[in-house]
Amino acid sequence: MSLTNQRFVGSTQQELAPLRLEPLKVERQSITIPGLPAQLAPLTIAQLSDFHYDDTRLSERLLIEAIAAANAAHPDLVALTGDFITNAPTPIHRLTPHLSKLQSRYGVVAVLGNHDYYQHQARTIVTEALERIGITVLWNAIAYPFGExxxxxxxxxxxxxxxxxxxxxxxxxxxxxxxxxxxxxxxxVPLRRWRVDLQLSGHTHGGQIVLPNGEALPSFLLRLRQWLPRAIARRFWKECTKVILHWEWSQGYHRVGSNQLYVNRGLGTYFPGRWRCPPELTLLQLQSANTSE
Ligand SMILES: [Fe+2]
Known part of the structure; x- marks a missing residue:
């Protein structure tokens, strides 16, 4: 089911402008986890992120396709890394019937994104809706789906x-x-103080627009500002760093000191759309240091 260049028109006033969309891309990444118990390895983790389910930024068709692709990989764990909604929390009740179809051996774990708590009561409403379908929502908490x-x-x-x-x-x-x-x-950055064998994040949407050289547009604009008059450069800085400071981590795998980071491009799309930055399902295969050789 390809969504290439399909124009998805929203149903609410603010976001009626059509978005340029791209088909789902499944990214596979093998990661070595030193000390991962041999009896657990290899572990397949399916990651989905940034749904922004609000009738305007994610089509039901793409959502269904992503969930089917995750299930087809028979993951051991599903990890959801936030931004289930955009502003109003009520669409979570239309998202959870879809998320309840996610299948995995050890369950589904989730964290919330910045959009999941902007509106009054949103955090509680989103958390309760996810927990009602059996998803473990972690807010400064630890879960042990694989054991101690x-x-x-x-x-x-x-x-x-x-x-x-x-x-x-x-x-x-x-x-x-x-x-x-x-x-x-x-x-x-703050997590460099601790051992983080693998951090899973979203939030960036990959920058949504990626230049032919593979660089996210905001990252390019930040580089460009050194040649611009100071006032314009300051404006660029403010706009480009609203989402993230480290645009070099806009998507994919990175080493941060001795820690490992993977950033998923998300499923939802903001105006004007995506270019060379398809929505993503990540399938991470975790190997123990001993079994990866
Ligand atoms: Fe987001």
């Missing part, structure tokens, strides 16, 4: 005012590997 030897940490969003890595990471034995879900990739 490979915990899954979920942090509050970096911008929430309640991002508490000290409190959460401090509970873990430094000798034990861990998976960390954190919506905003910029959180990889």
């Amino acid at each position: 030897q490979f915990p899954v940490v979920g942090l509050a969003d970096l911008w929430s005012g309640d991002f508490q890595p000290v409190q959460v990471m401090g509970q873990l034995d430094p000798d034990i590997p861990r998976l960390v879900l954190s919506h905003n990739p910029d959180s990889a």
Whole structure:
């Protein structure tokens, strides 16, 4: 089912402008986790992010396609990295019937994104709706779907005012590997203080527009500003860093010090659309250091 160049027109006033869309792309990434118990490896994790389910930014067709592709991979765990909604929380009740179809061996874990708490009560409404269908929502909390030897940490969003890595990471034995879900990739900076075998993030939508050289447009604009008059350069900086400071982490796999980070491009799309930046389902295969050789 291809959605190439399909124009999806929203039903609410503000976002009636058509979006340029691209077909779903399944990205496969193999990652070595030192100390991952041999009896668990390899582990397949399906990651989906940034649904922005609000009738304007994600078609039902693409959502169904992404969930079917995740299920077809028979993942051990599904990780959802936030922005289920955009502003009003009520569309979560139309999203959860779809998310309830996700299948995996050890369950579905989630963290919330910045859009999931902007409106009054949104955080509670989104969390309760997800938990009602059996999804574990982590807000500065630890889950053990794989057992004690490979915990899954979920942090509050970096911008929430309640991002508490000290409190959460401090509970873990430094000798034990861990998976960390954190919506905003910029959180990889403060997380350098701790062992993070793999951080899964979203938030950037990959920049949505990617230039032929593979660079996200905001990243290019930030580089460009050194040749611009100071006033315009300042404006560029303000606009381009609204979403993220580290545009070099706009998508894909990165090493951050000795930690590992993977950033999913998300499913939902903001105006004007996507260019060379397709919506993504990530299939991560985690190998133990011993089994990856
Ligand atoms: Fe988002």
